Amino acid sequence: MAFSAFVFVVAFCAASLIGVALVGEPVVWVFLAALVVAVLAVMSIHIAMQWEKVVVLRLGKFSRTKGPGLYFTIPFIDQIALSADQRVMVTGFGAEATLTSDLVPINVDAVLFWMVWDAEKAALEVENYYNSVNLAAQTALRDAIGRASASEVAVRRNQLDEELQEVIEDKTSQWGITVLSVEIRDIVIPESLQEVMSAEAQAEREKNARMVLAEVEKDISSMLVEAADQYKENEVALRLRTMHLLYESVKNTGGTVVIPSAYSEGFSDSTLDALTESLKKR
Structure with missing residues (x-):
């Protein structure tokens, strides 16, 4: 608007001065002619x-694309079909109460980053490229949600982003538009279903914990069986192990241990001497 006003004022003043200089005096028709020239100048001189x-049509047919900067058109012959913004555009879209494959209604909000790379296609191949991109994104989102379960939508967010980008890109590339990325912002699942999914996840974690515990118990039992076989073949090792356990018990508790008389025979001097001699022979 400011540029058009500037062109109008400059063209009107220039035409008026030229007309007065040619006629020799200011008359009405000179100013009327200057007004027409100013209007034609505004219609001919543009800035992008x-x-x-900018997509320019001549007599209804595609002529050229112009911009950025100054460009000119022929009044009543050339028409500006579209002035495409080629910056990265950010469009928010969503799917409300969309049913998943397991018939769960969920709400999903997403953001689409895209840009126009071919202004000619954006002007000639689609009526309103901005609204068309928004509708194409919503349709792709609903289709993707309908093919997945509620748990898959919640867990496979990155895969859903990539799938949406590919589907939307396939549609919008025909309009001269490229999709840079799609990002899922929020997934809202009904509260009643959230409790069920939480209970299911907790049960799954408990199941895994029990399986891990069972594997550990299995390994421990195998180790105990091997140790029992070793102690069975070597009575000296068994007695030493018994003494070691007793020592650790007294050391950790700081108390005293009452040893039965039958059990204490293993700690007599004669027994210890026998153990020592046995170990030397080995």
């Missing part, structure tokens, strides 16, 4: 911003 690409 750095991020804009």
